[in-house]
Structures are given as C-alpha cells and as structure tokens.
Amino acid sequence: MAVGIAEISIMRTSLEQYVTSANDAIHIKLVKTPSDIDDDSKNFHPEFTHQLFGQSENIFGYKNLKIQLYYSAGLLNLYLGKTCSEKLDPTRLDNIPADDIAKVIIEKLGVHPTDSLDKFRSELSKEDSFTPFGDLLHSYSVHKNGEDTQFEIYKCDTTTPGFIKYHERLQTFLWWFIDAVSYINIDDDRWIFYVVYERSVINGKPQHSVVGYCTVYKYYAYPTKIRPRISQMLILPPYQRQGHGAQLLEAIYIDHRQNPTVLDITVEDPSEEFICLRDYVDCKVCMHLASFSTECLQEGFTEDMAQEAQVKLKINQKQARRVYEILRLRVTDESNANQFKEYRLDIKKRLNIPYQREKSDMEKMKKALKPEELAATMAGQSLQERHNNLEKMFQELLVDYRKVVERLARS
Numbered sequence: 001m002a003v004g005i006a007e008i009s010i011m012r013t014s015l016e017q018y019v020t021s022a023n024d025a026i027h028i029k030l031v032k033t034p035s036d037i038d039d040d041s042k043n044f045h046p047e048f049t050h051q052l053f054g055q056s057e058n059i060f061g062y063k064n065l066k067i068q069l070y071y072s073a074g075l076l077n078l079y080l081g082k083t084c085s086e087k088l089d090p091t092r093l094d095n096i097p098a099d100d101i102a103k104v105i106i107e108k109l110g111v112h113p114t115d116s117l118d119k120f121r122s123e124l125s126k127e128d129s130f131t132p133f134g135d136l137l138h139s140y141s142v143h144k145n146g147e148d149t150q151f152e153i154y155k156c157d158t159t160t161p162g163f164i165k166y167h168e169r170l171q172t173f174l175w176w177f178i179d180a181v182s183y184i185n186i187d188d189d190r191w192i193f194y195v196v197y198e199r200s201v202i203n204g205k206p207q208h209s210v211v212g213y214c215t216v217y218k219y220y221a222y223p224t225k226i227r228p229r230i231s232q233m234l235i236l237p238p239y240q241r242q243g244h245g246a247q248l249l250e251a252i253y254i255d256h257r258q259n260p261t262v263l264d265i266t267v268e269d270p271s272e273e274f275i276c277l278r279d280y281v282d283c284k285v286c287m288h289l290a291s292f293s294t295e296c297l298q299e300g301f302t303e304d305m306a307q308e309a310q311v312k313l314k315i316n317q318k319q320a321r322r323v324y325e326i327l328r329l330r331v332t333d334e335s336n337a338n339q340f341k342e343y344r345l346d347i348k349k350r351l352n353i354p355y356q357r358e359k360s361d362m363e364k365m366k367k368a369l370k371p372e373e374l375a376a377t378m379a380g381q382s383l384q385e386r387h388n389n390l391e392k393m394f395q396e397l398l399v400d401y402r403k404v405v406e407r408l409a410r411s
C-alpha cells in the first residue's frame with residue numbers, strides 16, 4: 001500500500017527526534033582528579049565531527065544523547081561512555097539501525113578506550129607517575145583568577161622512548177578541533193613534536209596535564225639546508241586564548257633559530273586563527289630589527305628586511321612582507337590623510353601584482369583569440385570591478401592587521 005504525504009510527514013517528524021548534533025552530544029573532558037568526573041563545567045565540545053559522522057555532523061538513532069569522551073589529563077587514558085533516553089528500534093524503519101557510535105569513534109581515532117567509569121576512575125591514581133617525554137625546552141607561568149600557574153614545553157622526536165605510543169593518544173584530539181585532518185606518518189624520523197603541559201601540585205605531588213602540542217616536519221631545502229614546516233598546532237579549548245599558542249610558537253622559533261642548517265620556517269595550510277597568531281609572534285620580534293625601524297618602514301618593503309628577518313629570525317620572505325605591512329600600519333597615523341593614502345597605495349600595489357600578470361596574459365590572448373572568444377574571456381573583468389576587488393581585499397587585510405596591532409599594544 002502506498003504511503004501518503006501526511007504519513008511521510010508524520011514519519012519524518014517522529015524520526016527527527018532521533019537526530020542529534022554530534023558536536024553538541026560529544027562531551028570531552030581532561031580529568032585530573034576523580035572530582036573532575038562529575039564536574040560538568042570542565043566539559044568542552046568538538047568543533048568538527050564531519051570526518052566521523054558525515055557532512056551534516058549528525059548522529060542518528062538516539063533521543064537525548066550524551067557521549068562522554070574523558071581523557072586522564074596526563075597519561076591520556078580514555079573513557080568512552082554514552083547515555084540516551086531512547087534508542088530507535090530498527091524494525092520501525094526498514095531495519096535501518098541507530099549509528100554505532102563507539103565503533104565509529106574507536107575505528108577513526110584508533111584507540112582502545114575503557115567503557116568502565118570505575119576502571120577509569122581507579123586508574124587516575126597513576127596520574128602522578130606520568131612524566132613528560134623528551135627535553136624541557138621552555139617554562140613560563142600564566143596569571144589567571146588571581147593565581148600563577150606553571151607551564152612547560154617539551155620537545156621530542158620519534159626516537160624519544162615511549163613517545164610514539166603516547167602520541168597515538170595525543171593525536172586523537174586533532175579530529176575534533178582541526179578541519180580535514182589526517183594522522184601523520186610516524187615512521188618518518190623527520191617529525192619533531194613540541195608538547196605543552198600544565199604543571200600543578202595535586203595532593204602534594206607534581207602532576208602534568210596536556211595543554212596542547214605542535215608537529216613540525218623537517219623538509220629538505222636545496223642544497224644543504226632544512227626548511228621546517230609547522231604542520232598541526234592545537235591548544236585544547238580549556239587553555240585557548242590565554243597566550244599558550246604564542247608561547248608554543250615562540251619556543252619553536254627560538255629552538256630553530258639556534259640551528260644554522262635551518263633556512264626558514266614555513267606553515268602548512270594555516271587556519272585564520274593560526275595566521276593571526278603567527279603574525280603577532282613574528283611582528284613582536286621583527287619590530288626590534290634595525291631594518292624594521294619606523295623610518296625604514298615608511299620607505300617601503302626592502303630586500304634588507306627580507307634578509308634580516310630570514311637570517312636572524314628564520315622568517316620566510318612572504319611572511320616578512322606581511323610583517324612589514326602590519327608594522328607599517330602600526331606606525332601610520334590613520335588620521336593623516338597623506339600618510340594613510342601612501343600606506344593604502346603601497347598595499348594595493350602588492351595586491352595588484354596578480355592583475356598585472358593577468359593583463360600581460362590578456363595582451364597575448366588578444367593576438368591569439370577570435371573577437372567572440374576574447375569577449376567571453378574578458379567578461380566580468382572591468383576596470384571598476386578590479387578597483388572594487390582591490391578595495392575589498394585591502395579592507396579585509398586592514399581588519400586582520402588591526403587585530404595584530406591591537407595585540408602588540410596590549411603585550
């Protein structure tokens with residue numbers, strides 16, 4: 001018997017109750033002590049789940065679903081639990097079953113969590129036995145809620161005893177916070193790892209908890225140098241926006257500056273937040289270089305700037321140009337019409353380079369194409385449109401650059 005439109009609509013409405021946003025349903029937590037287990041204020045949610053639960057980032061088949069993914073904060077032992085008020089009976093829907101959440105998470109993350117909260121709780125007693133892997137590179141303190149908390153950054157590589165096994169658990173955080181991520185090939189000995197820990201004293205004993213980490217790949221640069229590339233950086237949500245990203249990036253730069261074989265440092269596919277962080281960290285050091293003095297900045301970008309930033313700070317040429325633009329904005333009086341016009345023209349000249357190239361390509365095409373082919377190629381490229389595009393790009397850059405200038409003023 002055919003199903004009517006009204007029945008389909010009722011079916012859909014009733015099925016919608018079994019659809020949950022995976023980002024909302026998953027509660028992640030770093031557990032330092034048994035009391036953290038019941039403290040909901042310590043929970044945080046993923047930003048991305050599409051690589052596990054599809055583009056819609058939905059989980060099907062449960063009502064009032066809550067998934068607990070608890071990591072012990074140092075050893076990174078894992079508990080995976082689930083509660084719901086109702087699970088869909090598959091016979092109601094052509095035998096389509098509810099999603100097998102544990103299977104999806106375990107397979108994708110490549111982990112072996114316990115589903116016993118008692119076991120997870122009892123193993124917390126071993127947390128004080130955890131000591132960070134590798135060499136201590138840098139320590140610093142952060143003042144928050146009236147207290148100073150200590151943090152430490154350790155460096156390791158694939159030969160650091162025990163680290164590869166630990167990294168298997170550490171990397172599982174990436175799925176939730178970096179878009180389109182994949183695991184790195186750990187068999188390759190050109191990887192370096194920098195891990196940030198919080199160092200606290202619990203019941204009179206020091207304990208280390210993971211804050212975040214970064215992977216760097218030592219690419220070869222012809223003929224005798226290396227060009228390290230920052231691959232993935234993650235600061236876990238409870239620690240974001242407290243300056244740890246800047247501390248970690250600065251520590252990575254300082255570590256490489258001492259190495260004469262390093263040409264400069266690059267970044268793989270940076271997110272918007274990372275671009276902003278890198279701009280701040282790079283501007284903070286470049287503003288003390290002679291070639292980036294206020295007088296030099298007002299004269300325009302020079303080869304000296306690119307050279308000094310690369311040789312002394314391992315900042316690559318493209319980034320040195322960006323740093324120049326930010327630092328020049330910092331010393332530009334925006335209320336002075338002439339000064340600001342000069343600044344705007346300088347940036348637009350750089351933004352216009354691809355258009356200039358296009359223009360010379362167009363000249364060549366004029367000779368090679370028939371009039372109707374040329375008209376089709378040139379469609380949508382009027383001078384006014386180009387000016388509008390340049391102005392839009394300039395305004396967007398200004399927004400990003402001003403954020404960096406403001407952070408520099410605060411620091």
Ligand SMILES: CC(=O)SCCNC(=O)CCNC(=O)[C@H](O)C(C)(C)COP(=O)(O)OP(=O)(O)OC[C@H]1O[C@@H](n2cnc3c(N)ncnc32)[C@H](O)[C@@H]1OP(=O)(O)O
Binds near residue numbers: 233240247407
């Ligand atoms: C190459 C790649 O890996 S790209 C992918 C980068 N990783 C991700 O996107 C994953 C998710 N995000 C993260 O891991 C982090 O947010 C990172 C790595 C991008 C940044 O790390 P954070 O520790 O948050 O950086 P940090 O705290 O130094 O600065 C971030 C912001 O916090 C602000 N901030 C820093 N300290 C404080 C403070 N004490 N109070 C208030 N705000 C602060 C900064 O001004 C900055 O603000 P802005 O973005 O408006 O300029």
